[in-house]
Amino acid sequence: MKITVVGDLLLDVDINGTATRLSPDAPVPVVDVADVRRRAGGAGLVATVLARDGHDVTLVTALADDDGASHLRRALAGVSVLAGAPLARTPTKTRVRIGTHPVVRFDQGCSPAPVPSSTGAMLAAIASADAVVVADYGRRITANPDIRASLTEAARRVPVVWDPHPAGSVPVPGVAVVTPNSAEALAFAKAVGLVGSHVDAEAGGRLLLDTWGSASVLVTMGEAGAVLLRANAQPQGIPAPKTHVSDPCGAGDRLAGSLAVHLGKGLGLAEAAARAVEDASAFLAAGGAAALATAALATAAPATVGEEPAVRAAAGLGPVVELKGLELVDGTELRPDGVQLARSIRDAGGTVVATGGCFDLLHAGHARTLAAARSMGDCLIVCLNTDESVRRLKGAHRPIVSVEDRAELLLALECVDAVVVFGEDTPETCLRGIRPDIWVKGGDYTPEELPEARVLAAWGGRCVTVPFHPARSTSGLAAALAKVS
Structure with a gap:
């Protein structure tokens, strides 16, 4: 899908470290810096995430000629950037964290900016898009009259999702969805004199729906989910999956981008909004914007069959479980070795x-969990229970599908890079061989409660949970099949 992101670029800098003492100069913590990471923020974050999902992304923005812009160009590798002159320096937001706890944020170059210029190529990118995301961060790219005219025309033919900003421009008429958070909805409504001090976000969003002339307004409310407002329709509440969140940064950007994708694929508005809320929750569960990898990686080649026993023995995994029909095709391994793949990715800095x-x-719950897991890094390795292991865990009637077929089905998914089969009741030995940076599970518990957390802690890995999808389970599917067999 060809997606054009229109909006303002920011440079986000994360300074991460530890603090074990106070400064002798003042009663403030001394932060021992472990690493400094730079990434594209604002519209750049939307474009980066969409590009990582495999979409053809063009970013229409303004880009200065300064040191901050050089960092942004590197961070936006894989995104086609079309930029006009901003007449202002690159806005930079620097966050200092001790562990996962924010300490302070410094803003530079974030004062009001003149309206940037536009080019014919920028306008053509809007005109040729299958879907458009507007990420307005108040730097006035959306105030450019030619860009506004192009967005107005685009809204007549493709989905346009507009993520607004209190200091930004009013959305153009006909936008498919405007996505303010609850605080923004109230601020917008009050700024134009629509509401008093005692009104909820839903009422504020309803007033903005009438004022902006958009097809709908989706007011996001953090862990409470969102409410979808449409003309001549009752408000529709959209719950958010329970998620352990350490950093909410980027949730709105992820939601707006996902919403445009789902609408561009032809989903109805309510279903697209529900999917987008789920995607934003999974994004936060994975660490939010701060967890995005910025290194460009070489593609790792699967191990050859001759190398596999030595690799697995060195990792302490023991012999591979035979999977008839999967092992060899003209001397090439069809089932990539997870240990070798993990080493290749790590060696490349991934x-x-x-x-x-x-x-x-x-089922769909599996597919969504696997896709969310793959989006967190540069490869996804699935540890799969053998048939005997499944029987011990689930009972004599399981598994319904053999390990050979289960492995083949998993590898048929684009998001799965390798499968490692294990015969124990827990994947502990597998994990010690693969040594993943992130272990992902679905569920209704915090990452710290996962039994694998202790294992991963040995090499500095971490556990992440992604949203649980109710009414989607193997047991439920098996029961339904039994009724029609």
């Missing part, structure tokens, strides 16, 4: 993600 389970009767 992030290794793993998850595990029985995966008996794949």
